Amino acid sequence: MAEQDLSGPRTTRGERTAARLRMAAREAFATTGFVGARVEDITAIAGVSHGTFYTYFDNKSAVLDSLVELASERLLHVVDESWEGEDVWATVHDVIARFVDALAEEGDVISAWIEAATNDQHFRDELRIVRSQYTEAVAGHLAPVLADTRHDPGVAAGALVAMVEGYTVDRLAVAGSEGRSSAVHTLATLWVGGLIRMSSDR
Amino acid sequence: MAEQDLSGPRTTRGERTAARLRMAAREAFATTGFVGARVEDITAIAGVSHGTFYTYFDNKSAVLDSLVELASERLLHVVDESWEGEDVWATVHDVIARFVDALAEEGDVISAWIEAATNDQHFRDELRIVRSQYTEAVAGHLAPVLADTRHDPGVAAGALVAMVEGYTVDRLAVAGSEGRSSAVHTLATLWVGGLIRMSSDR
Amino acid sequence: MAEQDLSGPRTTRGERTAARLRMAAREAFATTGFVGARVEDITAIAGVSHGTFYTYFDNKSAVLDSLVELASERLLHVVDESWEGEDVWATVHDVIARFVDALAEEGDVISAWIEAATNDQHFRDELRIVRSQYTEAVAGHLAPVLADTRHDPGVAAGALVAMVEGYTVDRLAVAGSEGRSSAVHTLATLWVGGLIRMSSDR
Amino acid sequence: MAEQDLSGPRTTRGERTAARLRMAAREAFATTGFVGARVEDITAIAGVSHGTFYTYFDNKSAVLDSLVELASERLLHVVDESWEGEDVWATVHDVIARFVDALAEEGDVISAWIEAATNDQHFRDELRIVRSQYTEAVAGHLAPVLADTRHDPGVAAGALVAMVEGYTVDRLAVAGSEGRSSAVHTLATLWVGGLIRMSSDR
DNA sequence: CATGAATGAGCTTTCATTCAT
DNA sequence: AATGAATGAAAGCTCATTCAT
Numbered sequence: 001m002a003e004q005d006l007s008g009p010r011t012t013r014g015e016r017t018a019a020r021l022r023m024a025a026r027e028a029f030a031t032t033g034f035v036g037a038r039v040e041d042i043t044a045i046a047g048v049s050h051g052t053f054y055t056y057f058d059n060k061s062a063v064l065d066s067l068v069e070l071a072s073e074r075l076l077h078v079v080d081e082s083w084e085g086e087d088v089w090a091t092v093h094d095v096i097a098r099f100v101d102a103l104a105e106e107g108d109v110i111s112a113w114i115e116a117a118t119n120d121q122h123f124r125d126e127l128r129i130v131r132s133q134y135t136e137a138v139a140g141h142l143a144p145v146l147a148d149t150r151h152d153p154g155v156a157a158g159a160l161v162a163m164v165e166g167y168t169v170d171r172l173a174v175a176g177s178e179g180r181s182s183a184v185h186t187l188a189t190l191w192v193g194g195l196i197r198m199s200s201d202r
Numbered sequence: 203m204a205e206q207d208l209s210g211p212r213t214t215r216g217e218r219t220a221a222r223l224r225m226a227a228r229e230a231f232a233t234t235g236f237v238g239a240r241v242e243d244i245t246a247i248a249g250v251s252h253g254t255f256y257t258y259f260d261n262k263s264a265v266l267d268s269l270v271e272l273a274s275e276r277l278l279h280v281v282d283e284s285w286e287g288e289d290v291w292a293t294v295h296d297v298i299a300r301f302v303d304a305l306a307e308e309g310d311v312i313s314a315w316i317e318a319a320t321n322d323q324h325f326r327d328e329l330r331i332v333r334s335q336y337t338e339a340v341a342g343h344l345a346p347v348l349a350d351t352r353h354d355p356g357v358a359a360g361a362l363v364a365m366v367e368g369y370t371v372d373r374l375a376v377a378g379s380e381g382r383s384s385a386v387h388t389l390a391t392l393w394v395g396g397l398i399r400m401s402s403d404r
Numbered sequence: 405m406a407e408q409d410l411s412g413p414r415t416t417r418g419e420r421t422a423a424r425l426r427m428a429a430r431e432a433f434a435t436t437g438f439v440g441a442r443v444e445d446i447t448a449i450a451g452v453s454h455g456t457f458y459t460y461f462d463n464k465s466a467v468l469d470s471l472v473e474l475a476s477e478r479l480l481h482v483v484d485e486s487w488e489g490e491d492v493w494a495t496v497h498d499v500i501a502r503f504v505d506a507l508a509e510e511g512d513v514i515s516a517w518i519e520a521a522t523n524d525q526h527f528r529d530e531l532r533i534v535r536s537q538y539t540e541a542v543a544g545h546l547a548p549v550l551a552d553t554r555h556d557p558g559v560a561a562g563a564l565v566a567m568v569e570g571y572t573v574d575r576l577a578v579a580g581s582e583g584r585s586s587a588v589h590t591l592a593t594l595w596v597g598g599l600i601r602m603s604s605d606r
Numbered sequence: 607m608a609e610q611d612l613s614g615p616r617t618t619r620g621e622r623t624a625a626r627l628r629m630a631a632r633e634a635f636a637t638t639g640f641v642g643a644r645v646e647d648i649t650a651i652a653g654v655s656h657g658t659f660y661t662y663f664d665n666k667s668a669v670l671d672s673l674v675e676l677a678s679e680r681l682l683h684v685v686d687e688s689w690e691g692e693d694v695w696a697t698v699h700d701v702i703a704r705f706v707d708a709l710a711e712e713g714d715v716i717s718a719w720i721e722a723a724t725n726d727q728h729f730r731d732e733l734r735i736v737r738s739q740y741t742e743a744v745a746g747h748l749a750p751v752l753a754d755t756r757h758d759p760g761v762a763a764g765a766l767v768a769m770v771e772g773y774t775v776d777r778l779a780v781a782g783s784e785g786r787s788s789a790v791h792t793l794a795t796l797w798v799g800g801l802i803r804m805s806s807d808r
Numbered sequence: 809c810a811t812g813a814a815t816g817a818g819c820t821t822t823c824a825t826t827c828a829t
Numbered sequence: 830a831a832t833g834a835a836t837g838a839a840a841g842c843t844c845a846t847t848c849a850t
Contacts, residue, residue, distance in 0.1 A: 182352075257809065456813075566776065567769030570768030
């Protein structure tokens with residue numbers, strides 16, 4: 001399932017081909033989804049022969065796996081980064097802006113990942129793990145605010161993250177990126193408004 | 203793609219078989235997804251022969267289509283229903299409670315639907331249409347509150363709906379339904395808090 | 405690996421098709437060997453479509469497995485049968501005649517089996533087991549004669565069985581069956597001569 | 607099919623690499639058979655790159671061919687050698703001992719050869735030719751003894767050779783070489799006993 | 809209507825062989 | 830000569846769909 005470590009590319013040329021295949025896979029998945037994309041479609045986009053795919057990846061799942069790994073790292077990094085703004089608003093706005101950027105750019109991969117998760121235990125587990133990782137990171141930052149309230153930081157974080165993720169991947173991705181900054185503004189407002197309300201709900 | 207009208211069930215017995223197949227399909231899709239579930243799996247669960255499936259449905263997509271139709275109607279109905287509570291809180295809480303119930307119960311179908319949408323234009327369109335329908339319904343109720351603010355009711359509604367949908371289908375479904383009422387409380391609080399904040403953001 | 409028991413043929417028609425496929429497989433294996441025979445070759449001979457093969461067998465190995473099972477039973481039965489002739493000569497001649505008949509008729513299957521055993525642990529084990537079974541059956545009949553001699557009944561039986569098996573499958577099969585009865589005479593003579601010599605070698 | 611003459615190794619280093627490849631092929635064939643062994647497996651064992659294989663051999667069959675040629679020569683030589691012992695027993699015992707040694711040591715190659723013969727006309731012919739060569743050599747030595755008996759020297763030789771070959775390659779190889787000398791004693795006894803009996807069977 | 813056998817297009821994966829470096 | 834990436838022809842297997850009984 002993982003990219004071959006034992007027999008990975010040993011030359012610069014191989015490196016380039018592997019990268020081309022990864023990009024081609026992303027494109028193919030974006031167009032017809034993980035199941036719909038044939039290995040042959042990927043290699044056609046990459047401009048290599050069918051067999052070459054298997055020089056770099058054990059199977060079709062392995063390319064998605066490698067894309068997923070990169071996307072996960074990016075998402076986790078974004079959420080772990082600085083929550084040290086001037087005030088709550090600045091902090092939240094900043095985090096959401098970065099999160100939206102990452103989600104929008106990795107949207108294709110995430111969609112394919114979610115699709116694959118329906119059929120494949122591995123992707124299902126991975127998705128659950130990564131989601132709970134960044135949800136818990138957010139929950140950690142929410143916890144002080146929600147202490148002694150009726151709200152569980154885990155639930156709150158899950159809902160807020162779902163909002164950003166769902167809006168960005170499913171709605172914004174379809175609409176294009178022109179309205180991204182105003183969307184970020186609205187999302188941040190919702191987030192902060194929600195926090196304020198929760199913090200006084202004892 | 204649609205359920206057969208010409209050769210559809212005319213007898214009560216036929217109705218029962220069709221219903222059994224629909225239930226079986228829902229179960230099969232929940233377990234292995236739309237692509238992963240074979241027609242044979244569905245008929246095995248329903249306790250009928252493989253060929254019988256095609257007496258009631260033109261093809262595999264048709265069962266999902268029929269499940270999707272039922273789910274759509276239910277979701278749209280839920281959102282269209284009374285927004286006439288005593289106050290904002292009661293209204294929002296009520297709508298969300300109903301929405302969460304519907305989403306949680308139709309979660310399996312929605313997941314399969316989202317999966318199928320990656321490969322099939324028909325389901326993709328249907329999903330976009332239904333989502334924008336209930337988002338616009340919500341936006342209609344939000345519009346008065348957001349008049350003269352910096353927030354587009356469509357974006358706000360999209361985000362709030364994405365929050366409920368994403369949290370319920372992807373997080374709550376996994377966790378089970380025990381925490382549903384406290385989740386509804388948190389979701390409603392976030393929603394109301396967000397609304398208040400937006401309404402004063404000019 | 406084994407023929408499907410759960411989803412085996414349920415009708416007479418299915419029974420016939422399965423039998424036709426088994427016969428076709430035997431023919432295809434005889435012509436081009438187990439590896440060389442494609443599933444498509446088998447179905448072409450049987451006069452059914454490619455996919456039909458998989459209605460009756462899980463994979464290519466499964467047909468061979470089913471042929472091997474039949475051949476094994478026959479060979480073991482032949483060796484277990486009556487060793488009660490008028491004298492040693494009559495007994496041995498009789499057993500060998502039956503063994504040669506069985507081997508000659510199952511020669512195609514045995515060759516394919518031996519071929520498959522080089523690549524497949526399952527067939528390798530099966531071959532070792534069946535061979536040792538009938539070798540031990542023979543050794544049991546030899547033991548009284550070889551008591552207190554320098555000869556191990558297991559080795560003697562192994563050698564005598566190898567002679568009949570090797571001669572029949574590899575040499576006689578190629579030559580055709582016309583010389584079968586004179587071959588049986590020579591084999592029986594060698595066997596009896598060997599026994600006499602061994603019995604007095606203390 | 608034959609080892610390349612035009613572009614074959616001219617240097618000592620080349621000789622060494624070719625030899626390493628031959629040894630590696632023998633090992634790979636012994637482990638997974640001719641079909642099961644990939645060229646890559648062979649080169650991995652030999653410690654050279656995949657492409658290097660084709661510097662020394664035209665294709666995968668060519669290595670087996672070269673191993674088969676060496677084994678054939680050895681086997682034919684063994685059978686052609688001195689049949690001039692003190693008496694029949696000494697002669698036969700000696701020949702069999704040498705034959706068993708050769709067969710046991712070339713067992714891996716012979717097994718692969720037999721396997722390849724199922725799919726490949728060339729190896730099938732080669733096998734028939736070599737077998738008939740040493741069978742005829744043996745038959746030549748048997749002929750005087752069997753003159754005016756009911757036994758065809760060709761059949762008798764075929765059976766005796768099959769016994770030694772089958773016992774050594776299929777049974778002894780599996781069991782290990784510890785019992786080789788007692789096996790030789792039993793085989794020689796069977797052979798001599800058989801000869802005596804045949805010679806008086808008119 | 810129900811049954812389950814039959815169909816065949818389609819896709820993944822393997823691996824011997826070639827070839828640019 | 831040696832390397833290892835690239836090629837592409839196979840072949841196995843799956844499964845939605847059709848059809849004879």
